Amino acid sequence: MTNPALEIRGLHKTYRNGFEALKGIDLTVAPGSFFALLGPNGAGKSTTIGIITSLINKTSGTVRVFGHDLDHEIQEVKRSIGVVPQEFNFNTFEPVGEIVVNQAGYYGIPRQEAWRRTRHYLGELGLWDQRKEMARTLSGGMKRRLMIARALVHEPRLLILDEPTAGVDIELRRSMWDFLRNINCDGRSIILTTHYLEEAERLCRSIAIIDHGRIVANTTMKSLLAKLDTETVVLDLLAPAERLPAHDSIVLRAVDELTLEADISRGQSLNILFQLLDRHAIKVQSMRNKTNRLEELFIRMTQTPSNRGKEIRTAR
Amino acid sequence: MKTSHLQEQWTALRTIVTKEILRFARIWVQTVLPPMITTALYLVIFGGLIGSRIGEMDGYRYMDFIVPGLIMLAVITNSYANVVSSFFSSKFQRHIEELMVSPVPNTLIILGFVGGGVARGLTVGIAVTIVSLFFSPLSVHSVAVTVSVVVLTSVVFALAGLINGVFARSFDEISIMPTFVLTPLTYLGGVFYSVSLLPDFWQSLSQLNPILYMVDAFRYGLLGTSDLALGTSYSIILAFIVALYLFALAILNRGIGIRS
Numbered sequence: 001m002t003n004p005a006l007e008i009r010g011l012h013k014t015y016r017n018g019f020e021a022l023k024g025i026d027l028t029v030a031p032g033s034f035f036a037l038l039g040p041n042g043a044g045k046s047t048t049i050g051i052i053t054s055l056i057n058k059t060s061g062t063v064r065v066f067g068h069d070l071d072h073e074i075q076e077v078k079r080s081i082g083v084v085p086q087e088f089n090f091n092t093f094e095p096v097g098e099i100v101v102n103q104a105g106y107y108g109i110p111r112q113e114a115w116r117r118t119r120h121y122l123g124e125l126g127l128w129d130q131r132k133e134m135a136r137t138l139s140g141g142m143k144r145r146l147m148i149a150r151a152l153v154h155e156p157r158l159l160i161l162d163e164p165t166a167g168v169d170i171e172l173r174r175s176m177w178d179f180l181r182n183i184n185c186d187g188r189s190i191i192l193t194t195h196y197l198e199e200a201e202r203l204c205r206s207i208a209i210i211d212h213g214r215i216v217a218n219t220t221m222k223s224l225l226a227k228l229d230t231e232t233v234v235l236d237l238l239a240p241a242e243r244l245p246a247h248d249s250i251v252l253r254a255v256d257e258l259t260l261e262a263d264i265s266r267g268q269s270l271n272i273l274f275q276l277l278d279r280h281a282i283k284v285q286s287m288r289n290k291t292n293r294l295e296e297l298f299i300r301m302t303q304t305p306s307n308r309g310k311e312i313r314t315a316r
Numbered sequence: 317m318k319t320s321h322l323q324e325q326w327t328a329l330r331t332i333v334t335k336e337i338l339r340f341a342r343i344w345v346q347t348v349l350p351p352m353i354t355t356a357l358y359l360v361i362f363g364g365l366i367g368s369r370i371g372e373m374d375g376y377r378y379m380d381f382i383v384p385g386l387i388m389l390a391v392i393t394n395s396y397a398n399v400v401s402s403f404f405s406s407k408f409q410r411h412i413e414e415l416m417v418s419p420v421p422n423t424l425i426i427l428g429f430v431g432g433g434v435a436r437g438l439t440v441g442i443a444v445t446i447v448s449l450f451f452s453p454l455s456v457h458s459v460a461v462t463v464s465v466v467v468l469t470s471v472v473f474a475l476a477g478l479i480n481g482v483f484a485r486s487f488d489e490i491s492i493m494p495t496f497v498l499t500p501l502t503y504l505g506g507v508f509y510s511v512s513l514l515p516d517f518w519q520s521l522s523q524l525n526p527i528l529y530m531v532d533a534f535r536y537g538l539l540g541t542s543d544l545a546l547g548t549s550y551s552i553i554l555a556f557i558v559a560l561y562l563f564a565l566a567i568l569n570r571g572i573g574i575r576s
Contacts, residue, residue, distance in 0.1 A: 015576060053417045056576045075419040083417055089410035093342075098335075105331025106418035108324020150414075 003067030005031045005158045005189035006052065011061035013047050013213075021047040023213040024061070029206070031066070031157075034184045035191045036204035036221070040302050044213045045193045046086060049162050053083045066157060079107065082151035086162040088143050090135055090150065097122065097131030100150050107154035114153065121149035124179065141168045145176070158189045165199060177203055197298055201225075211302045232290035233273075235260045238283040245280045247272075261290060328420045329428055336432020340398055340439075347398070347436060348443055351390040355444045358386055359451040362508065374510045374541050383448045384535040385507030388469065390444040392502055392527065393494065395437030395470040396477040399429050400490045403481030412574055422568040426478060426561065433474025434467065441466055455538065461546070462537030468553045469530040473498075475560035482564070482573045501527045506535075511543050526552055 006029040013022040022044045029035045039045050050056030052063055054074065062069065068076040090099045097118055104114030122128040125145040130138060138146060144164055151159060161180075165173045173196075180203060184190050194200055200207065201221065208218040217224060240257045250273055251263040260282075262273055277284060340347040359379065367378035374381060406412040415425055445454065456462055476493075484490045505527030511519055522528050523544075533549035536542035542549075567573070 050576070054575075055413055055416055057571055075421075078417060078419040081417070085413065087410060089413045091406070091409060091411045094335075098338075102331050102335050103414055103418070106328050106415060106420050108327045108419075110327055154418075 002031050003064070005029045005033065005035075005066060006191065007062075007064040008048070008052075009062045011048070011051065011063065012059045013044075013051060013056065014059045021213055022051075022059075022061075025210065025213070025215050027208055027215060027218060029158075029189060029191060031189055032184075032187055033189055033206050034180075034204045035189070036200035036207040037191055037193045037210060038197070038200055038207065038298060039193075039210035043210045043302070045210055046162060048210070049083065049085075049160055049191075049193065052160065053081055054078060079154070080157050082154065082156035082159045084144075084147045084151045084159070084161040084164050086166065088147070090143075090146065092134065092136035094135055095132050096127060096135055096138065096146055099135060099146065100153050103150045104153045109154060117153050117155070118149070121152050122146075125149050126175075141172045144168055148176075148179075152183070156188070158191065159183070160191045162193050163195060164192070165194065165196060173199070209298065209301050216301050230263045230265055233262050233264065233270075234288050234290050235262060235277075235284050236286045238285045241280070241282045243280075245276055245282075247276055250276060325421075325424060328418075329424050329431070332415075332420070332424065332428025333431035333435070336398070336402060336429060337435045339402060339432070340436045347394070348440055351394060351440045352443050352447050355386050355390060356447050356450075358382070359448060363451055374512070374539075374543075376539060376541070377452075380452045380539070381510070381535075382508055383452045383454075384538045385505075385531050386448065387441055387444050388466070388527075388531045388534050389502050389507050391437040391441040391466055391470050392473045392530070393498065394440040395433040395473040396480075396494060396498060398436040399433035399474045399477030400481045400484070400493075402432060403429055403478055404484045404487070404490045407481070407484075407574060416574065422565055425568060426475070426564050429478050430471060430474040433477055434470040437470035437474065438466070441470075457540030458537050460537075462534065465530065465533045465537055465549070465553070468550075468557065469534070472526075472530070472553060472556045472560065475557065475564055478564050479560065479567065482567050485573070501525050502531075504528075505531045506543070507531055526556060529553065 006027065008025060008027040011022050011025045011027075012020075014020045025044070025048065027037075027048075037045055037048065047056060051058045052065070052070070054070070054077075058070075062071070063077075064070070065077045065080045068080065070077050094102075097115075100118040100122060101111065101114045104117060105111065109117070118131070119128060122131055125148060127138075127142060127145055127149065130142065135143065135146065144166075148161070148164065151161075164180075165176055168176065177199070180190060180192075192200065192204060205221055206219070207221050207224055209216050234255070237258045237260065241254070241260065244252045244254060244260070246252075249265045249268055253261045255261055264270065264273060274284070359382075363379035363382055367382070370378045372378065372381075403412070406415075420428075448454070476498075480490060480493045504522065505525050506522070511522050511528060511532075514522060529544060529549035529552045532542045532544045533546055533553070536546055
């Protein structure tokens with residue numbers, strides 16, 4: 001039987017100041033998967049990644065990477081993982097090429113082979129021409145790509161990316177998505193944390209949502225999105241609506257004079273919405289989805305009970 | 317399998333040491349040049365101007381007497397400074413994480429940083445020796461003692477610098493030890509005088525200063541004269557190396573200063 005890429009059981013972390021960052025999380029990432037770990041700021045994502053990559057000591061629980069136990073086979077665990085952290089963590093006064101070659105050296109890869117791999121990964125990520133430049137001269141996007149090349153140089157089986165596209169422009173972000181999809185297709189398991197939920201929806205097949213140190217969802221992207229029972233569409237009107245019609249299964253709201261939002265139950269035909277608008281002589285110029293579907297779910301799952309209460313009351 | 321594992325570890329160690337050497341070599345104007353200028357000034361002022369009025373010390377011209385001490389002063393301060401600043405800045409810029417996520421054992425991290433510190437200590441030591449040749453002819457009484465003492469002393473202070481770097485939380489904390497402990501102990505360690513000149517009480521107190529043994533043993537290697545037994549000096553230096561290494565390994569294993 002193939003071991004999971006990552007298997008976490010009962011992981012707890014309490015910092016010295018008493019803050020309980022992880023309250024016993026369980027997580028399994030199948031080998032070869034592209035896995036999203038989402039959660040609001042301070043939910044415990046970076047602590048989880050810090051523990052897996054040996055940068056943070058756990059309080060209790062077990063972590064296994066491809067069957068290797070973090071407590072007893074730490075060298076094997078480290079060899080299996082490549083990590084791209086949230087913050088830049090390389091020597092900005094070192095040349096780009098040397099940063100990657102040195103990282104290979106730490107894994108015992110001889111210098112000639114290290115340069116061959118550095119050429120490959122820096123080339124793939126469009127940084128080979130910058131190999132002799134000091135890392136501090138790179139742009140933000142280039143620095144992120146440098147960290148990806150550095151994380152891949154020892155060819156790990158599991159790549160962990162903590163918000164890899166933060167602050168990266170959309171064109172570059174899309175090229176990074178293509179790059180990550182390709183290395184995932186080559187069989188490498190990937191765990192991604194991101195604030196761009198569109199990114200997670202486009203790239204990942206499995207997902208876990210962590211909130212206040214607990215896993216609140218851990219399933220496939222498809223089954224998670226299937227939980228959405230409504231969808232919101234935005235309607236741009238040709239003329240202001242005099243009054244908003246009421247309907248049992250459609251909720252209409254005015255955003256401004258010429259814009260409406262409609263919440264439609266899942267599985268319901270859009271024709272009903274248009275028949276309703278037609279009956280009330282409301283002319284629609286164009287229509288679009290309001291938000292990314294995953295974003296909608298994410299907000300629901302990570303809301304505090306007090307906020308959730310407010311939202312329900314508002315909806316009524 | 318074992319050979320391959322050893323080869324990997326050797327590659328990792330060589331990578332850290334090379335990186336450390338390149339680090340100080342890139343900024344040689346800040347790391348190698350200043351001790352050469354300082355030593356030249358010491359030799360001109362203390363050795364030449366004041367020394368000519370002091371006369372002989374332990375049977376040697378004062379200029380010739382202070383050269384071994386000044387070389388050791390440069391080796392000690394540079395071995396320490398290289399490791400403390402390199403380790404602290406790797407924490408400050410967080411690139412220590414490159415090593416922490418990799419399978420490099422803590423023993424190799426210590427050896428790598430110490431290797432870099434010793435490389436700088438010896439580079440500066442040689443540079444300072446070349447400067448001193450303009451003022452004093454170099455005579456080596458025992459090559460083996462001279463080389464072994466300078467290398468072992470450099471290891472002691474590179475280890476001490478590493479420990480300081482692990483605990484330091486700010487740039488202030490990497491300058492406290494060199495300013496308030498290292499420099500006074502070095503100056504009081506017989507760089508500029510023979511301890512036999514001191515009254516009995518101060519002589520006994522000086523013998524608590526480990527740097528005294530290092531300077532004295534090095535002076536023996538060059539000039540063939542010493543105030544203390546050579547065997548005692550070696551024992552003290554080796555004891556410090558073992559104690560500091562074990563302490564450094566323990567704090568790195570516990571992740572002090574580097575792991576939450």
